[in-house]
């Protein structure tokens with residue numbers, strides 16, 4: 480099995496493309512969803528966040544006010560680092576669990592939907608392929624304004640707070656252009672899915688797993704034989 484990173488810009492169409500891959504039977508691990516799960520009430524990360532950021536960041540129902548936390552760390556590098564050091568290990572652990580589950584289930588590849596894949600950078604080295612969901616600047620702006628009910632200035636501010644989509648496009652080894660109709664995006668995703676399914680990259684990890692399991696099994700067998708026959 481191998482890992483494929485799916486990323487893009489705000490409102491460029493990552494969720495829409497992820498939905499197509501799911502429909503095609505490919506497992507998609509959603510980093511945003513995991514990030515929400517690891518800070519759920521009374522989890523380890525939750526307790527640490529409340530300890531370091533105070534009860535002011537809680538909503539009335541006791542859950543973390545993610546928007547408030549987001550605005551606190553937006554302009555404070557030290558606090559962002561602290562929050563990342565609390566949540567990232569938990570997020571990575573949860574991701575690894577899901578990756579392992581899909582590996583055991585025999586999937587050839589798994590998609591990791593990580594909006595800040597290139598910004599975070601740490602994960603890219605584990606990705607055999609990277610996909611950027613691109614759309615032209617005008618389309619991205621109008622879709623964002625429409626979806627989030629933002630003014631043009633607000634939407635432009637959100638877009639410019641991220642790494643430029645053009646730059647992400649150059650960093651990726653596959654690009655799905657979502658500037659047009661959904662049907663065009665669907666066709667591009669289907670084509671890429673067949674290409675990834677046909678790739679023999681999945682064999683590397685499978686062979687490695689077989690060699691490891693056989694090696695460990697052989698070692699145990701030798702040890703047991705020695706214990707019995709000595």
Ligand SMILES: Nc1ncnc2c1ncn2[C@@H]1O[C@H](COP(=O)(O)OP(=O)(O)OP(=O)(O)O)[C@@H](O)[C@H]1O
Nearest residue numbers: 488489490491492493494495622626657659660661
């Ligand atoms: N090909 C398309 N044609 C028309 N609208 C589209 C198309 N693709 C996506 N959209 C719309 O654009 C908006 C953004 O799409 P989507 O939620 O998939 O993007 P995203 O990259 O996951 O966004 P974010 O990361 O900001 O949550 C949604 O309202 C979606 O319905």
